[in-house]
Amino acid sequence: MTRLEEVALEAGVSKSTVSRVVNGGPYVSARARSAVLAAIDRLGYRPNQAARSLAGNRTDCVGLVVGDRSFDAGLADLLRGVDTVLSGLGLRLVVSTGASVDGVDGVLRVGGGGVPAGVPVVSFGHAVGVPYVAVDDFSGGVAAVRHLVGRGRRRIAAIAGGGDVDRLNGWYRGMGRAGLSADLVVRAEADPASGARAMSVLLSSEPGLDGVFVGSDVLAYGALEVLRTRGLGVPSDVAVVGFGDLPSSSVVGLTAVRPDHESLGRSAAHLMATVLSGSPVPPFTLVPPSLVLRST
Amino acid sequence: MTRLEEVALEAGVSKSTVSRVVNGGPYVSARARSAVLAAIDRLGYRPNQAARSLAGNRTDCVGLVVGDRSFDAGLADLLRGVDTVLSGLGLRLVVSTGASVDGVDGVLRVGGGGVPAGVPVVSFGHAVGVPYVAVDDFSGGVAAVRHLVGRGRRRIAAIAGGGDVDRLNGWYRGMGRAGLSADLVVRAEADPASGARAMSVLLSSEPGLDGVFVGSDVLAYGALEVLRTRGLGVPSDVAVVGFGDLPSSSVVGLTAVRPDHESLGRSAAHLMATVLSGSPVPPFTLVPPSLVLRST
DNA sequence: CTGAAAGCGCTTACAG
DNA sequence: CTGAAAGCGCTTACAG
Numbered sequence: 001m002t003r004l005e006e007v008a009l010e011a012g013v014s015k016s017t018v019s020r021v022v023n024g025g026p027y028v029s030a031r032a033r034s035a036v037l038a039a040i041d042r043l044g045y046r047p048n049q050a051a052r053s054l055a056g057n058r059t060d061c062v063g064l065v066v067g068d069r070s071f072d073a074g075l076a077d078l079l080r081g082v083d084t085v086l087s088g089l090g091l092r093l094v095v096s097t098g099a100s101v102d103g104v105d106g107v108l109r110v111g112g113g114g115v116p117a118g119v120p121v122v123s124f125g126h127a128v129g130v131p132y133v134a135v136d137d138f139s140g141g142v143a144a145v146r147h148l149v150g151r152g153r154r155r156i157a158a159i160a161g162g163g164d165v166d167r168l169n170g171w172y173r174g175m176g177r178a179g180l181s182a183d184l185v186v187r188a189e190a191d192p193a194s195g196a197r198a199m200s201v202l203l204s205s206e207p208g209l210d211g212v213f214v215g216s217d218v219l220a221y222g223a224l225e226v227l228r229t230r231g232l233g234v235p236s237d238v239a240v241v242g243f244g245d246l247p248s249s250s251v252v253g254l255t256a257v258r259p260d261h262e263s264l265g266r267s268a269a270h271l272m273a274t275v276l277s278g279s280p281v282p283p284f285t286l287v288p289p290s291l292v293l294r295s296t
Numbered sequence: 297m298t299r300l301e302e303v304a305l306e307a308g309v310s311k312s313t314v315s316r317v318v319n320g321g322p323y324v325s326a327r328a329r330s331a332v333l334a335a336i337d338r339l340g341y342r343p344n345q346a347a348r349s350l351a352g353n354r355t356d357c358v359g360l361v362v363g364d365r366s367f368d369a370g371l372a373d374l375l376r377g378v379d380t381v382l383s384g385l386g387l388r389l390v391v392s393t394g395a396s397v398d399g400v401d402g403v404l405r406v407g408g409g410g411v412p413a414g415v416p417v418v419s420f421g422h423a424v425g426v427p428y429v430a431v432d433d434f435s436g437g438v439a440a441v442r443h444l445v446g447r448g449r450r451r452i453a454a455i456a457g458g459g460d461v462d463r464l465n466g467w468y469r470g471m472g473r474a475g476l477s478a479d480l481v482v483r484a485e486a487d488p489a490s491g492a493r494a495m496s497v498l499l500s501s502e503p504g505l506d507g508v509f510v511g512s513d514v515l516a517y518g519a520l521e522v523l524r525t526r527g528l529g530v531p532s533d534v535a536v537v538g539f540g541d542l543p544s545s546s547v548v549g550l551t552a553v554r555p556d557h558e559s560l561g562r563s564a565a566h567l568m569a570t571v572l573s574g575s576p577v578p579p580f581t582l583v584p585p586s587l588v589l590r591s592t
Numbered sequence: 593c594t595g596a597a598a599g600c601g602c603t604t605a606c607a608g
Numbered sequence: 609c610t611g612a613a614a615g616c617g618c619t620t621a622c623a624g
Contacts, residue, residue: 300602346602353603
């Protein structure tokens with residue numbers, strides 16, 4: 001464990017100077033800087049994080065509080081995104097699945113959960129009062145329509161659950177842009193059975209249907225079931241695009257709009273870094289999802 | 297931010313004494329202890345972690361290095377398990393998705409990846425040279441057979457991929473215990489198509505088959521497909537049990553042996569705590585999986 | 593641009 | 609069982 005003092009000795013400068021170059025501070029001559037850098041390299045010096053925190057009155061730690069299970073499926077990727085940018089900034093990621101974390105400079109909140117007063121917060125998913133990052137549902141809906149239209153579909157319907165308003169709005173926009181009539185819309189609950197019912201309704205009202213955008217993957221499972229039962233080819237007769245891309249969707253072969261969790265993580269970390277630097281931050285950042293082409 | 301010194305003043309004792317009670321040290325009179333505890337409570341004192349680390353030459357942080365994607369699907373639960381026991385011990389969880397972490401007292405390694413020299417390591421999944429926690433594949437295989445036998449099955453086959461040896465051995469044991477002949481075994485690769493081929497082979501060699509234990513969920517998907525295609529009822533004609541319990545399995549309705557990731561996390565954290573305390577540790581801990589009953 | 597010095601909030605021998 | 613004192617390895621005004 002080499003200490004800063006030994007680096008100073010080796011470089012022939014004072015501890016203050018070493019500290020300045022380590023922290024990228026100003027007011028260091030090129031000569032001093034290179035001597036220090038060389039010494040650090042020679043000695044394999046790594047600053048003691050605890051001493052640094054104590055003296056500097058900051059922790060260089062960012063907490064991630066996993067308040068609920070809303071991001072469980074993508075948590076690994078989310079962590080990768082967060083850690084990638086945080087570690088690049090010299091910050092460490094402390095995760096807690098409890099109510100909170102203390103001893104951190106800021107907290108990233110996944111889902112609900114309280115946070116310590118006094119530290120900045122950035123949320124994953126829509127939140128009020130704090131900056132947040134979320135999936136750009138609207139552009140996902142637009143992208144889904146663009147895809148279907150690109151496949152030659154014209155009579156495109158939408159099935160949307162209660163929480164899928166932005167996705168549905170994206171669908172409307174996409175339909176409008178393509179000059180198609182956006183009259184085939186059915187609302188649904190959040191389970192496959194409800195998706196199946198919606199699909200049946202659509203099929204009876206418009207037998208000429210050739211494409212469907214479904215607001216969530218689970219609804220899409222039900223819709224697919226109905227299509228197959230009725231002997232309709234997917235995607236030959238009716239092309240289907242889901243939204244969410246559950247792991248199960250790859251087994252089912254569902255083409256879907258997929259939230260990019262790693263990107264969400266990166267965005268949140270960047271937002272946090274901006275907050276910590278004292279710069280003004282946008283109230284939210286929307287991350288465009290990608291489209292995963294599979295067999296439907 | 298109340299400091300230890302203020303607690304000492306409030307309690308009418310020295311800093312040393314406060315430190316002793318905070319750290320649960322010996323040699324403190326009951327009188328002093330309660331005075332200190334009361335003062336801490338009154339002042340809302342929380343020890344400064346950085347100062348503590350610096351003075352005590354320990355970090356009270358355990359790192360979790362996510363080296364590869366092998367536990368991605370269960371990572372959220374794994375984190376919950378780890379954090380639950382760690383936070384109960386006053387330890388913080390620092391996660392890194394890079395090659396390593398430094399400035400921690402020990403590291404939990406998920407999959408491959410290097411670790412800093414000099415700190416104790418505990419691995420998730422079989423590892424050599426370091427203590428590890430892993431799913432008890434063998435007992436999972438036994439449990440699968442027990443389940444099938446309990447459902448009245450007698451001609452029970454096994455489909456196993458290359459890495460499923462312990463699971464397969466569990467199956468042998470289970471069959472032996474039930475007094476059934478363990479002659480229906482087909483080896484497979486790691487994709488649904490291979491599972492389908494294996495199922496076809498089994499069906500032609502033993503039309504009286506009434507149960508199958510499949511070493512992994514993906515293989516089971518292929519097997520189910522074949523069963524359905526041939527018009528065999530599942531589970532009426534042939535009951536199927538998978539292993540792994542991918543999220544997709546709940547959609548498919550697959551009955552399966554499921555690794556308990558939260559439990560794995562808890563076990564790993566306990567192992568680490570034991571290592572850190574300097575006590576001798578077992579070379580590994582096997583965590584029994586559970587059986588998720590669904591529709592196959 | 594540089595260095596001496598104080599201080600961050602704890603823990604830990606040591607002496608009592 | 610208790611307290612005074614030194615020290616952990618940095619950062620940060622301050623004076624130059």
